[in-house]
Amino acid sequence: MSGPRSSRRAKVLVLGALAGGLLASGFGPVVASAVAASTPMVDLxxxxxxxxxxxxSVGNTVNAVGAPHTTLRGDLGVKADAQPTGFPPGVVTGTTRVGNAAAAQAHADLVAAYDDVARRTGGxxxxxxxxxxxxxxxxxxxxxxxxNTGTVRLDAGGDPDAVFVFKVGGALTMAARAQVTLTGGARASRIFWQVNGAAGIGANAKFAGTAMALDALAIGAGTEVNGRALALTGAVSLDANEFYSGPPVVTIAGGASATTTDTTPTISGTTDxxxxxxxxxTIAGQALTAVPSDGAWSVTSAILANGTYPVTASVRDGAGNPGTATQQLTVDTVLPVVxxxxxxxxxxxxxxxxxxxxxxxxxxxxxxxxxxxxTLSTLVQPGGTWNVTPAALTDGTRTVTAAVTDLAGNEGTDSQALTVDTTAPAATIDGxxxxLTDDATPxxxxxxDVAPGTAVTVTLADQTLTGLVQAGGTWSLTAAALSNGPHRVVMAVSDAAGNPAGFTQTLTVDTVSxxxxxxxxxxxxxxxxxxxxxxTSGAxxxxxxxxxxxGQTMTTLVQANGAWNATAAFVGAGTWPILASAPDPAGNVGSARQALTIAVDPPVGSGGNGSTGSPGGTGSPGGTGTPGGTGTPGGTGTPRAAPFLTVSLSAASFKSIRGRRVQVPFVLSGPAKVTxxxxxxxxVVAKLSTTRRDAGRGRLTWNGKVRAKPARRGTYKLNVQAISPAGLVARDAATVRIS
Incomplete structure (x- = not known):
């Protein structure tokens, strides 16, 4: 049905219902419906x-300033294009819709609901x-x-879903101060008054339910309506009325579930x-109350332990309609771990x-x-992990902080000293x-320059060796036996940051002396x-x-042709062991030995002269004379003792200034060659000698130089040796201090 029906047609529908067998008499003080269980809800x-x-149209009486005024807790609508009067001062908590499609649709739904009730029979x-x-x-x-000239009670019998439907074939009137009261869980939102005519409710009355009047609907001054006033064709008049057209609204801040770190949480919300x-x-056995102010309310709980608590906030409006809101409130004072x-x-x-x-x-x-x-942000993943990647960081150490706040507002943090190091460490192999080495297991x-304890890896031949860097930054490894020849040694190490470093060496093993x-x-x-x-030497x-x-140790150098020589000083007669040795670059030492005998010939005596042969004959002139005779050979001389030979320095020691000549005086007891x-x-830094000298005093002069350069400051030993013509040897020694 797209529009309001006429009064006549509505009456026909009602009368038709009555003709279906409804009783018109026999009312008692309590009237029970025979079809209560089957009465469906009316869909508005x-x-x-x-x-x-x-x-x-809708009109609201404007009273004096300060006097009560109408408050509609719901929407206000007019199908016709006629603005409601008296708003303000009247208050509409919902939306006002006039002459638009929304108002027309609501009116059409009202007509459909009216007709639904009209078609119902029985009861x-x-x-x-x-x-x-x-x-x-x-x-x-x-x-x-x-x-209704007094009070009528609607008793739901404990069923909050019970539906009351009243079909009135004529006008509905309520006297001043008359009341419709609800008991047994009856709810105004499930009570419907279909009025086939006009409806009027007296002043200061209390009405409950939805009034659907075919004609005009008048609400007396000061009357409280716990429901709705809906008129299909007539006007609605109001005067300082309080409308409660739905359950009161109450909300709890945070919605259906909330979390807090406060063990004495403040629970708040809104209400109309x-x-x-x-x-x-109500929470945890507590019943807390608050007086709403400007639509808001709050209460503070006593101390609560960590856990989840059901919270219920409930209100009743002026008509006694209940409104509730619930919430699961979790108290959580445990910091999240990050x-x-x-x-x-x-x-x-x-x-x-x-x-x-x-x-x-x-x-x-x-x-x-x-x-x-x-400052970077990311989300905790389902597995509990998280990660971020910063823009480029410079080398050095900085503090990284991660913070997370749980649903209760608890904040957990963690920090780390993060060092960025992109510089490779220095690494070397000794040598x-x-x-070169003479060690087959070198x-x-x-x-x-890495931290002590860092692993070092060395590869050579077919070997891989590992070791640790020591406190001083050194490392050492021992190879297994290597063959003679060159080997490639590769050392590798990484610092704590993962920067790699290495060194390569060619190691030659030489074990041949x-x-x-x-x-x-x-x-x-x-x-x-x-x-x-x-x-000679192969070095x-x-x-x-x-x-x-x-007892003498001398050094010399191998020459280009492999030859070498060294001269000893003042080695006496006898057999002496000689050791000559030379190393190669690998450290191998080659050596040779010799037993050297020094032999000095003893003096020998002289024999007498042989006799002179007789003169030969004189040859004839022109001829050759006869040769003279041969003399008798002289006798063999008898050996005799050599004269005693001595040499002595005139002083035990000398002093000289660097660069000056050094005079070394000596005394001979007989003829000899002096060295x-x-x-x-x-x-040996210098060596001088004389020709044969007779017995007596003499001297040798050292120019004070070593290899053409002035001798260094220090003490030098002077050895004098004299050898007589007969081979006798005499020695003496002294020192000289060059300063």
């Missing part, structure tokens, strides 16, 4: 949100005056007008009831490192990460790029008490050859 459609809806006969009656749920109808009405809040992978400190060589961690906060919770001046060592030989072989003889010992030219004899040898630390 979009008209259900309206406190007042009219097909024609209980309705008395002409309801005063003093108690009515049960169900359909109640009459073809006549109905009045006003003082002196109260908001009652960690950063790597612990309190970590190092990386990545300037844009992924900073990751874990948290027990709910998936989707925001994690805030700060690094240097960067440099090339090295120690390979080096340095690395160089060849050394002494001229003369294993044994040799000489009469030189200052013998020159010579030989490289310039290699030092060390020669020892009679002066100057030594420093057993090494």
């Amino acid at each position: 459609g979009q008209a259900s949100t309206y406190a007042v809806l009219s097909g024609a 209980t006969a309705l008395a002409g005056d309801l005063a003093g009656l108690t009515l049960a749920p169900g359909l109640h109808s009459t073809a006549a007008a109905v009045a 009831v006003v003082a002196p009405r109260l908001v009652t809040v 960690t950063i992978d790597g612990g309190a400190s970590t190092t990386t060589n990545d300037p844009t490192p992924t900073i990751a961690g874990a948290s027990d906060a709910a998936p989707g919770t925001v994690v805030h990460v700060t690094a240097d001046t960067q 440099g790029a090339t090295a 120690d390979i060592s080096g340095t690395a 160089p060849f050394v030989a002494i001229t003369g072989g294993a044994t040799a003889t000489t009469n030189d008490v200052d013998p020159t010992i010579a030989g 490289a030219p310039g290699t030092v050859v060390t020669v020892s004899i009679a 002066l040898t100057v030594l420093r630390s057993r090494s």
Whole structure:
């Protein structure tokens, strides 16, 4: 049905219902409906949100300033294009719709609801005056007008879903101060008055339910309507009325579930009831009340332990309609856990490192990460992990902080000292790029400027060796047996940041000693008490050859042709062991030995002269004379003792200034050849000699130079040796201090 029906047609529908067998008499003080259980709800459609809806007009009496005025707790609508009057001062808490499609649709739904009731049959006969009656749920109808001059009670019998439907065949009137009261859980939203005519409610009355009047609907001054005033064709008039057209609204801040860190939480919300009405809040056995102010309310709970608590906020409006809101409130004072992978400190060589961690906060919770001046955000993943990647960081150490806040507002944090290090460490192998050894199982060592305990790996031949860097930055490894020849050694190490470093060396293993030989072989003889010992060597030219004899140690160099020689000083007669040795670059030492005999011939006596032969004959002139005879040979001389030979220096020691000549005086007891040898630390630095001299005093002069340069300051030994023509040897020694 698209529009309001005529009064006549409505009456026909009602009368038709009555003709179906409804009783018109026999009312008692309590009237129960025979069809209560089958009475369906009346569907108002979009008209259900309206406190007042009219097909024609709505007028509200404007009273003096300060006097009560009408308050509609719901929408206000007029199908016709006629603005309601008296608003303001009248108040509409909902939406006002006039002459638009929404108002038309609501009116159409009202007409459909009206017709729905009109078509219903059966039910209980309705008395002409309801005063003093108690009515049960169900359909109640009459073809006549109905009045209420007192109080009528509607008892739902404990069923809050019970439906009351009243079909009034004529006008509905309520006297001043008349009341419709609800008991047994009856609700105004499930009570419907279909009036086939006009409806009028007296002043200061209390009406409950939805009035659907075909004609005009008048509400007396000061009357309270716990429901709706809906008129299909007539006007609706109001005067300082309070409309409660739906259950009162109450909300709890935070919605159906909330979390707090406060153990004495403040629970708050909103409501459309006003003082002196109260908001009652129940939680954990507490019943707390608050007086709403400007639509808001709040209460504070006593101390609550961690856990989840059901909260109920309830109100009743001026008509006694209940409104409730519920919430699951979780008290949580436990800080969420958030960690950063790597612990309190970590190092990386990545300037844009992924900073990751874990948290027990709910998936989707925001994690805030700060690094240097960067602030980054990410979400906790379903597995409890999180990660962010900052923009490029400079080398150095900075503090990274991760913070997460749980649903209760608890904040958990973690921090880390993050070091970015993109510089490779220095690493070396002792000996440099090339090295030589005579050890077939060499120690390979080096340095690395990494933390002590860092692993070092060395590969050579088919070996892989590992070791640790020591406190001083050194490392050492021992290889297994290597063959002679070059080997490529590769050392590798990484610092704490992961920067790699390495060093490569060519290591030559040489275990073959160089060849050394002494001229003369294993044994040799000489009469030189200052013998020159010579030989050859396979060592490289310039290699030092060390020669020892009679307590003397001399050094010389291998020449380009492999030869070498060294001269000893003042070696006496006898057989002396000689050792000559030379190393090669790998450290192998080659050596040769010789037994050198120094032999000095003793003096020999002279025999007498033989006799002179007789003269030969004189030859004839021109002829050759006869040769003279041969004399008798002289006799063999008898050996005699050599004269005693001595040599002595005139002083035990000398002093000289650097660069000056040194005069060495001596005394001979007989003729001899004199030799002066100057030594420093057993090494010969100068050697001088004279021709044969007779007995008596003499001197040798050292120019004070070594290899053409002034001798260094220090003490030098002066050895003097005299050898007589007969081979006798005499020696003496002194020192000179050059300063």
